[in-house]
Amino acid sequence: LEDLPGSIASCRRAIALKPDFAEAHNNLGISLxxxxxxxxxxxxxxxxxxxxxxxxxxxxxxxxxxxxxxxxPELEALAAAAEKADQMPEEGRMQLFYALGKANDxxxxxxxxxxxxxxxxxxxxxxxxxDEAPALRLFxxxxxxxxxxxxxxxxxxxxxxxxxxxxxxxxxxxxxxxYVRALA
Numbered sequence: 001l002e003d004l005p006g007s008i009a010s011c012r013r014a015i016a017l018k019p020d021f022a023e024a025h026n027n028l029g030i031s032l033x034x035x036x037x038x039x040x041x042x043x044x045x046x047x048x049x050x051x052x053x054x055x056x057x058x059x060x061x062x063x064x065x066x067x068x069x070x071x072x073p074e075l076e077a078l079a080a081a082a083e084k085a086d087q088m089p090e091e092g093r094m095q096l097f098y099a100l101g102k103a104n105d106x107x108x109x110x111x112x113x114x115x116x117x118x119x120x121x122x123x124x125x126x127x128x129x130x131d132e133a134p135a136l137r138l139f140x141x142x143x144x145x146x147x148x149x150x151x152x153x154x155x156x157x158x159x160x161x162x163x164x165x166x167x168x169x170x171x172x173x174x175x176x177x178x179y180v181r182a183l184a
Contacts, residue, residue: 007031022052029061041065056081056096063099068106075103094123
């Protein structure tokens with residue numbers, strides 16, 4: 001519903017009603033991540049893991065909220081899950097590979113991280129319907145319209161200012177919002 005404060009409040013209410021409900025903690029962690037509260041998300045996701053040890057959904061979400069160190073038990077749990085990845089649905093494997101890639105990147109295992117990101121991206125690519133021809137036509141049209149001559153003709157038409165410019169766009173990691181709601 002795009003109501004992040006409402007989501008946080010609802011999750012907190014669910015936890016107040018049933019403190020041992022791991023999924024409410026996981027969902028609160030997701031909402032806190034989206035709100036930018038990494039410390040709060042990390043705390044709540046770790047509590048979810050206490051309540052439901054080894055929860056892959058929670059481990060994957062936690063990967064977004066923490067900086068892994070060598071020997072981290074969560075890193076070891078993600079690696080153990082990857083050993084059984086062939087038994088998971090593709091969506092879950094993709095999310096696991098991205099999370100484990102991030103964790104390996106954190107511990108400076110860059111080659112392993114790259115391989116995991118590549119594996120996740122390959123699974124993500126299978127879900128996309130992409131037709132290269134229209135994209136290439138668009139790029140050709142952009143080159144036709146925005147020629148060096150046109151840009152030179154328009155030079156100076158803008159007003160110089162020190163005001164910031166914010167560019168908003170979609171994420172590029174391949175995850176819809178970066179957090180796992182279900183791996184079913």
